[in-house]
Amino acid sequence: MPNWVAGPEVFGHSFDLEYFGAQRVIVATRMASHDTTTTTHAPVRTEPLPLEFPGVHHMDDQEIEAVIRVLRSRSPFRYYGVNLQKETEQFEAEFARAVGVKHALAVGSGSSALSVAMAALGVGPGQEVIVPAYLWVSVAAAVVNQGAIPIVADIDDTFCLDPRDVERKITPRTTGIVLVHMSGAPGDAMAIAQIARRHKLFLLEDCAQCNGGSINGRKAGTFGDMGIFSFQMNKNMTSGEGGAVVTNDDHVYQRAFACHDLGYVRDENGRLMYQNAEMNLWGKGCRLDELRAAILRVQLGKLPMITAAMRRSKYRIRQALEKYSGVQLRRILDSAGDTGCFLITTYKDAATAREINRRLREDGIITWPQGVSNILMTQWGLHLYYNIASLVKRTSVDGRGFPWSLAENCDSRPSYEKGACPTADSLFGRSVLLPIPSCLTEGDEQDIITAFDRALAA
Ligand SMILES: Cc1ncc(COP(=O)(O)O)c(C=O)c1O
Known part of the structure; x- marks a missing residue:
């Protein structure tokens, strides 16, 4: 266990509270006075x-005006209203154009998109879907809720799916692959798409953490059969x-x-069409409303500027770290297509990663209580396969074994315990994750560089 303290000194200088995904975890950097290895310089x-x-x-004001426009129209629903603005429809067309695809469908969250x-x-019972060891819980949930079995494949130094392990994990039951472009930068979509094609599997790209990302000019989300995005507050563009x-x-x-x-398609007037027998399905009820669509139209226009700002900050810091042989930087397939929202640094062993993380925190490389900054990757909650308790315990959706004990799934015997993906386990244990805010000043960047210089020199 890390040597965190959450004691009465919690509001002291070296303390901060952090959110790890849905979980709120108290992380307290040890007070300098308790720690014999602490340096004496001012932070x-x-x-x-x-x-x-x-x-x-x-x-x-642009987002404010967009919301007011919808409220003034008194038409917050996308399909009909007293003065329908068609914000959602327009957002879908604009987003499809920005990504470079034929269709975009706006939904209520990234989890519902999955x-x-x-x-x-x-996807359904009797099928296996390959997912990466570094992911977000919603990816596994989407598979399990359909009655299928997620199979976890290892990652490589891109921190995304390792194509070699994907090949190893394919069985006659495999139906598709989810490539999750993690922590802002795309995974090897070309290699994974080739594997998917060769084995006749679907490829779904999860671009929730990589909106605006690309490889050699081709946008993440266009390499597979489908892509999904999230506009939750911690994503590159957001409507909450x-x-x-x-x-x-x-x-x-x-x-x-x-x-x-609702399980049916609609005509151009938003009326449900029951006659199309092929489209008599079951709905999940996750339409987007006009208010959020109006905000997203504004945010989409700002996305290139937001990602450019993060990329600029991140690559200034990365460049400053290149001279240190003790730091391994995440392999990026195309730096121009990295959205820049996270910097991952990896060290020779877990003890070194802990020490670097501790020294950086001691030097003030932290953020406000409601955010996350400079954490060990092992503290990254439901992003790590073995931290997802419902996966490790094979929690049943209905309390009677669904989907794990369905007859159709009896040949699938996946392993989710730590140890199932050795490269991921090793990278998580030796890495430090630093979110890169989109509003860092040159002074903030310099502080991060100086703190790394001090930690690495020590
Ligand atoms: C990789 C990934 N996929 C899916 C999601 C789900 O998005 P949402 O929070 O909008 O449901 C997230 C959200 O953090 C994510 O990081």
Whole structure:
């Protein structure tokens, strides 16, 4: 266990509270006076770094006016109203254009986008879907809720799926692969797409953490059969909550459309069409409303500026670290297509990572209580496969074994305990994660560099 303390000194200088995904965990950096290895110099900074929340820092009158426009129209529902603005429809067209796909479907969250995508792709009992060891709990949840079995594949030094392990994990029951572009930068979508094609599997790209990312000019979300995005507050653009599904496939789009709504498609006037027998499906009820769509239209326009700001800060820091042989930097396939929202540094062993993290925190590389900054990757909660208790325990959705004990799934015997993905385990144990806010000043960047210089020199 890390040597954290959450004692009466909790509001002292070296304390901070952090949120790890849905869990609120108290992390207290040890007070300097308790720690014999502590350095004696004044901290590099005493004010916490800005909070992450990339899109939020750039919200201004434009988002306010967009919301007011919808409220004035008294038409907050997307399909009909007294003075319908069609904000959601316009956002979908603009988002599809920005990503470079034929169809975008706005939904209520990234988690519901995953769930809609799984339903549209026909995932169900008797099927296995390969997911990465570094992910977010919603990816596994979307598979399990459809009655299928997630199979965890290892990652490589991109911190995304390792194509070699994906090949190893394919069985006759495998139906698809979810490539999650983690921590701001795309994984090897070309290699994974090739594998998917060769084995006739679907490829779903989860771009929740990589909105605006690309590889050699081709946007994340366009390499597979479908892509999903999240517009939750901690994403590159946001409306607080929100998500999207994208695809070039008309049939898959129609299925996704029906599944995100009431199980049926609609005509151009928003009226449900019951006659299309192929589209008599089951809906998940996760339509997006006009208020959030109006905000997202503004945020979409700001996305290139937001990601450029984070990328600039991140690469200034990365460049400063390149001279240190003791730091391994995450392999980035195309730095121009990195959205820049996280810096991951890896060290020779877990003890070194802990020490660097501790020294950086002691030097003030922390953020405000409601955010996350400079953590050991092992503290990254439900992003690590073995931390997802419901996965490790194979929790049943219905309390009677679904989907794990279904006859159709009896040949799937996945392992979710720590040890199942050795490269991921090793990288998590030796790495430090630093979110890069979209509003860092040159002074903030310099403070981070100075703190790294001191920690690494020590
Ligand atoms: C990789 C990934 N996928 C999916 C999601 C789900 O998005 P939402 O929070 O909008 O449901 C998240 C959210 O953090 C995520 O990081």
